Amino acid sequence: MSQPASPLPDRGPSGRRTAKGSLSSTAAKRVERPAPLRQVVYEALAELIINRTLEPGQHLVEADLAEYLGVSRQPVREALQRLQSEGWVDLRPAQGAFVHLPTDEEADQLLSVRGVLEAHSAKLAAGNAKPEDIRRLWELQQAGVDALHEEDTEGLVAANAALHAFITELSGNAVLAELIGLVDRRVRWYYTPIARPRGRDAWNEHDELIHAISDGDVDAAERIMAKHTERTRQAYHERPEAPRS
Structure with a gap:
């Protein structure tokens, strides 16, 4: 039984791969996509920490932050995890997230x-x-x-x-x-x-x-x-x- 052809791009006259079904020149420009919401939320929270609107040691409540930023809790949760990995936030078991208190x-x-x-x-x-x-x-x-x-x-x-x-x-x-x-x-x-x-x-x-x-x-x-x-x-x-x- 023959195997289905793999979806590889077509090759042009020069032998180089081209997009399957060549694109017109007017369609060649990529539309700029806005930054993912999680990135926007991360940047917003990072700046609030840096300018000390959110102070060192302050308890960070996901629901409050989500309401303040006008987003759902999911991107806030993802942002807090990233901030924790970068040393801006401390995640404490059974207590929640806190702005890191630098020594x-x-x-x-x-x-x-x-x-x-x-x-x-x-x-x-x-x-x-x-x-x-x-x-x-x-x-x-x-x-x-x-x-x-x-x-x-x-x-x-x-x-x-x-x-x-x-x-x-x-x-x-x-x-x-x-x-x-x-x-x-x-x-x-x-x-x-x-x-x-x-x-x-x-x-x-x-x-x-x-x-x-x-x-x-x-x-x-x-x-x-x-x-x-x-x-x-x-x-x-x-x-x-x-x-x-």
Whole structure:
């Protein structure tokens, strides 16, 4: 008994496989699909955790989150499982889900690594920056100063992240950018409670850093960024709600 033909694509005149029943040129463009609901819910919950609308240690009730986001409980459940695998949420047997409560050791490890990566990023940026790049750095600096004057914590966090991200971009090192990108969200999470207390000092340090990058002084840029990120690490440990020994 002969076997049914396998549904392989047809081959064109060149011998290459083509879609069975050739498609017209007007049908060749793929329709962009919206992100799956579970991805949208994951991103929404992650951002609520990062900006501390959902605070460390807070109990996360699926039904409440589903109602807040206007979705069913299933994508919320899937999102919480993913957040748990990434260390943002703790799932406790018979108790439910809770926003992860970071230890000082976890913060210290991440902020220390971030300092090493960003110091090297600043050094490379100082060697690469063009006049238009410097203008953009000053624009980002002004956005942070404006947020500081308005006592806008969310704006401060966003401006700080944008400035550091642009310096990373100026480094021209794709591997470095990828590594810094891996810790960016968690850095924002740790930075949120200290953004305003750290505010004026942080943006004065940014000012000094931009001048070093503008001057092409790679050693100064590296040194200033290292000092800047170290002061941020110290400020996190000295924040008002930090546990006392």
